[in-house]
Amino acid sequence: MAAASPPPQPPSTSKSSNKRGKRRRPQQDPVLEGIDSLPWKSSLPEAEEGDPFSVFAGVNDFEGGFLSLEEVDELDYGLSIPQPEKKSKSKKQKRDPAADGAGGSVEDKKAVEKKKKKMKKGKQKNGKLTDTNEPERNEAGTVSDGDGDAVVSNENGDDVDSDSNGDTKEDSVDETEFYAWNELRLHPMLMKSIHRLGFKEPTRIQKACIPAAAHQGKDVIGAAETGSGKTLAFGLPILQRLLEERDKADKLLDDKGDDANKYAPTGVLRALIITPTRELAVQVTDHIKEAAKGINVRVVAIVGGMSTEKQERLLRGRPEIIVGTPGRLWELMSGGEEHLVELHSLSFFVLDEADRMIENGHFREVQSIIDMLPMSSTSTIDQSQESQSCVTETSLQRKKRQTFVFSATLALSADFRKKLKRGSVNSKQAVSADLNSIETLAERAGMRANVAIVDLTNASVLASNLSESFVECAEEDKDAYLYYLLSVHGKGRTIVFCTSIAALRHIASLLRILGINVWTLHAQMQQRARLKAIDRFRSTEHGILIATDVAARGLDIPGVRTVIHYQLPHSAEVYVHRSGRTARAFADGCSIALISSKDTSKFASLCKSFSKESFQRFPLDESYMPEVMKRLSLARQIDKISRKESQEKATKSWFERNAESVELLIDEDDSEEERVNHLREKKASSAQLKSLQQELNTIISRPLQPKSFSHRYLAGAGISPLLQQQIEELARQKTKNGMDMGDNKRRKMVVIGQDCVEPLQALRSGGHEVRMDTKGVAEKRKNIENLRRKRKEEKKRMQCALSLLFRSLQFSFIDRLLTISTVMCLHSHPLSIW
Numbered sequence: 048m049a050a051a052s053p054p055p056q057p058p059s060t061s062k063s064s065n066k067r068g069k070r071r072r073p074q075q076d077p078v079l080e081g082i083d084s085l086p087w088k089s090s091l092p093e094a095e096e097g098d099p100f101s102v103f104a105g106v107n108d109f110e111g112g113f114l115s116l117e118e119v120d121e122l123d124y125g126l127s128i129p130q131p132e133k134k135s136k137s138k139k140q141k142r143d144p145a146a147d148g149a150g151g152s153v154e155d156k157k158a159v160e161k162k163k164k165k166m167k168k169g170k171q172k173n174g175k176l177t178d179t180n181e182p183e184r185n186e187a188g189t190v191s192d193g194d195g196d197a198v199v200s201n202e203n204g205d206d207v208d209s210d211s212n213g214d215t216k217e218d219s220v221d222e223t224e225f226y227a228w229n230e231l232r233l234h235p236m237l238m239k240s241i242h243r244l245g246f247k248e249p250t251r252i253q254k255a256c257i258p259a260a261a262h263q264g265k266d267v268i269g270a271a272e273t274g275s276g277k278t279l280a281f282g283l284p285i286l287q288r289l290l291e292e293r294d295k296a297d298k299l300l301d302d303k304g305d306d307a308n309k310y311a312p313t314g315v316l317r318a319l320i321i322t323p324t325r326e327l328a329v330q331v332t333d334h335i336k337e338a339a340k341g342i343n344v345r346v347v348a349i350v351g352g353m354s355t356e357k358q359e360r361l362l363r364g365r366p367e368i369i370v371g372t373p374g375r376l377w378e379l380m381s382g383g384e385e386h387l388v389e390l391h392s393l394s395f396f397v398l399d400e401a402d403r404m405i406e407n408g409h410f411r412e413v414q415s416i417i418d419m420l421p422m423s424s425t426s427t428i429d430q431s432q433e434s435q436s437c438v439t440e441t442s443l444q445r446k447k448r449q450t451f452v453f454s455a456t457l458a459l460s461a462d463f464r465k466k467l468k469r470g471s472v473n474s475k476q477a478v479s480a481d482l483n484s485i486e487t488l489a490e491r492a493g494m495r496a497n498v499a500i501v502d503l504t505n506a507s508v509l510a511s512n513l514s515e516s517f518v519e520c521a522e523e524d525k526d527a528y529l530y531y532l533l534s535v536h537g538k539g540r541t542i543v544f545c546t547s548i549a550a551l552r553h554i555a556s557l558l559r560i561l562g563i564n565v566w567t568l569h570a571q572m573q574q575r576a577r578l579k580a581i582d583r584f585r586s587t588e589h590g591i592l593i594a595t596d597v598a599a600r601g602l603d604i605p606g607v608r609t610v611i612h613y614q615l616p617h618s619a620e621v622y623v624h625r626s627g628r629t630a631r632a633f634a635d636g637c638s639i640a641l642i643s644s645k646d647t648s649k650f651a652s653l654c655k656s657f658s659k660e661s662f663q664r665f666p667l668d669e670s671y672m673p674e675v676m677k678r679l680s681l682a683r684q685i686d687k688i689s690r691k692e693s694q695e696k697a698t699k700s701w702f703e704r705n706a707e708s709v710e711l712l713i714d715e716d717d718s719e720e721e722r723v724n725h726l727r728e729k730k731a732s733s734a735q736l737k738s739l740q741q742e743l744n745t746i747i748s749r750p751l752q753p754k755s756f757s758h759r760y761l762a763g764a765g766i767s768p769l770l771q772q773q774i775e776e777l778a779r780q781k782t783k784n785g786m787d788m789g790d791n792k793r794r795k796m797v798v799i800g801q802d803c804v805e806p807l808q809a810l811r812s813g814g815h816e817v818r819m820d821t822k823g824v825a826e827k828r829k830n831i832e833n834l835r836r837k838r839k840e841e842k843k844r845m846q847c848a849l850s851l852l853f854r855s856l857q858f859s860f861i862d863r864l865l866t867i868s869t870v871m872c873l874h875s876h877p878l879s880i881w
């Protein structure tokens with residue numbers, strides 16, 4: 048069949064030529080050819096009948112006579128977890144990776160020839176096959192993938208992962224523990240990764256998506272709760288397909304020689320994954336890299352805020368998988384970056400957090416990127432066109448592209464679901480429309496017929512292991528309650544979410560003054576600092592991260608026990624994603640919303656959108672509050688003075704800098720007296736600052752205590768790590784003071800009740816349900832709005848009447864009389880006039 052196909056098309060860098068070619072006649076996928084002879088295949092079913100996953104995957108139709116991947120992948124791995132075939136391994140070594148890239152351009156071929164020569168040299172040198180594009184191997188036999196990931200080769204040249212002790216992790220894995228994965232029939236190399244990661248069973252979304260995507264070759268729209276493992280739900284099918292292609296090429300190597308390599312093209316982009324935030328792109332890259340360890344697949348993150356040159360250098364390594372943010376990807380694509388515009392071999396297009404991509408029409412770039420993709424559809428209209436024309440290698444690649452759209456919060460209309468199941472989506476219809484819904488996005492990306500819709504979200508959309516709660520307080524007391532929560536219950540990692548950067552700066556500054564170490568994350572930070580903040584937070588056991596919604600989506604940091612909503616988000620979706628930073632991957636967690644009177648109606652509508660009738664009130668020990676308030680008052684005063692000082696400094700230096708840049712001499716306008724006064728004020732304020740700081744330091748060096756606290760024993764709700772730290776500090780100080788005063792007696796501080804109560808525990812033992820009268824609140828809000836509108840109208844009428852009256856004073860007496868009577872009439876019967 049390959050012989051019947053015209054020669055491969057050189058990749059085009061122009062947008063138009065990249066776009067829609069003529070539809071071709073359906074033809075067997077070259078990947079499917081020879082699949083029967085795969086070593087680990089035992090049988091192929093006749094059709095999908097009785098497919099256990101059809102419930103998720105929609106109607107069991109074949110795609111218009113085009114053999115889809117389900118036929119390839121009904122592979123029987125047996126009941127035990129399969130091990131990689133030694134035979135195929137040795138073939139892999141025999142296979143010439145440099146000859147891969149069939150279907151590429153003339154330049155590609157030249158590069159391939161070049162590589163071959165280099166590799167021959169390599170062979171002669173080491174007696175082993177080396178590829179210049181392959182990870183570098185150091186003297187110890189460790190292979191670096193260029194990003195610090197290490198893969199070790201054993202004597203046979205097989206890749207095995209090693210821990211720091213040099214023990215192979217595989218040795219210690221009890222494979223029977225992973226039997227739940229068997230039904231997904233993943234490639235042995237992927238099973239190795241799963242053993243290493245220690246994931247005993249697939250999550251629900253993985254169970255549903257992997258068969259549809261990896262074995263049936265379907266496009267997937269996937270929705271499942273936060274932290275449910277969606278990354279691997281699309282990541283594993285990508286890796287599975289790449290591995291199967293390689294196995295097939297290895298298998299055919301004997302018969303077809305170098306021609307076999309076109310079944311597993313390398314050096315071309317195979318999967319493009321788009322995420323809305325940079326941090327998420329980096330994380331998805333790491334996650335897929337982790338799953339692809341030991342498999343020679345290059346995964347690279349292309350994100351804004353990083354050096355473009357470095358990213359171009361990474362792209363020159365021709366990675367198979369790219370994970371990026373829309374802005375930087377489009378910047379490089381529109382600049383004609385070779386690897387990114389050669390999309391003829393793209394087999395996967397993934398939109399992670401897809402609903403964010405279309406929010407407020409933010410992501411124009413997504414639209415442009417989608418327009419660059421070669422048409423991949425086999426929708427009903429396209430199929431008829433395909434049957435009239437012949438098939439080229441390029442069109443086969445196009446037909447094979449799978450589109451995955453994932454999020455925890457996907458809203459699909461029932462109508463669109465029906466359309467997808469019928470297979471009547473038509474990407475052409477969507478071309479003129481903006482990407483303002485998942486529907487248009489999916490259609491425009493060329494989703495194929497019979498897409499698998501996997502919606503595992505429950506009515507409330509929130510993670511099932513999440514315990515939600517709220518603290519009701521005055522707006523100005525939010526700082527105090529936040530400090531209380533972090534001090535008394537600050538166990539485990541906590542993320543505090545703010546809606547505005549101003550609020551974030553305010554609380555970060557206060558908490559630091561109060562001696563709490565926090566990291567911040569917001570969009571105005573340099574990218575490096577953003578990643579550093581996440582890294583530090585990740586590596587601190589009881590760390591606190593204060594973030595805006597830039598951290599709301601996708602961030603996966605283990606051990607986040609609590610999410611605090613200092614300010615409520617603008618939408619229910621953001622609330623879901625924020626709260627989803629905890630209670631991830633089978634773990635539990637707690638979210639606490641600080642609700643002031645300003646937030647009640649918003650909170651009520653949140654409850655309504657999650658179909659929640661009750662929320663838990665977080666249990667507070669109010670006896671702590673006098674001490675909390677005292678500390679906070681001091682911290683606020685310190686903050687105010689320091690802020691004033693730094694503002695003055697900043698303004699002065701700004702003024703001086705600008706004056707200097709235009710070579711102006713600054714005249715001191717102030718009189719001597721003014722200058723002296725200014726100096727005196729400054730001195731007084733720094734003295735005040737110093738004394739406030741001293742006072743606060745003395746107070747915070749003691750543990751935060753409830754009012755009824757006995758100095759002799761600490762008892763009660765438990766001690767947070769912060770409290771623990773403070774107690775230790777106090778003990779040290781006491782000992783030091785005693786020594787200074789010549790008291791050599793060793794004193795001990797006895798602490799009772801050291802069990803720290805983390806928020807979730809406190810909530811479970813002390814929280815109580817509060818019914819949310821969403822109707823009542825909505826009614827109240829309606830009434831208030833009506834009243835406001837009436838007042839506004841009244842005010843407007845009064846203003847109008849007054850202006851008429853004022854004008855009338857300029858008219859003649861009779862005119863005045865007339866106007867005044869009109870005004871009076873207007874005021875008494877406004878509606879009859881207006």
Ligand SMILES: Nc1ncnc2c1ncn2[C@@H]1O[C@H](COP(=O)(O)OP(=O)(O)OP(=O)(O)O)[C@@H](O)[C@H]1O
Pocket residue numbers: 246247248249250253271272273274275276277278279454455600601602603627631632
């Ligand atoms: N089968 C599994 N068993 C246990 N843990 C898993 C499994 N699959 C993935 N994980 C882990 O679960 C965590 C969450 O995964 P992931 O980030 O993919 O979730 P997500 O559904 O994309 O979340 P979000 O919607 O917040 O982006 C990760 O730490 C990942 O390593």
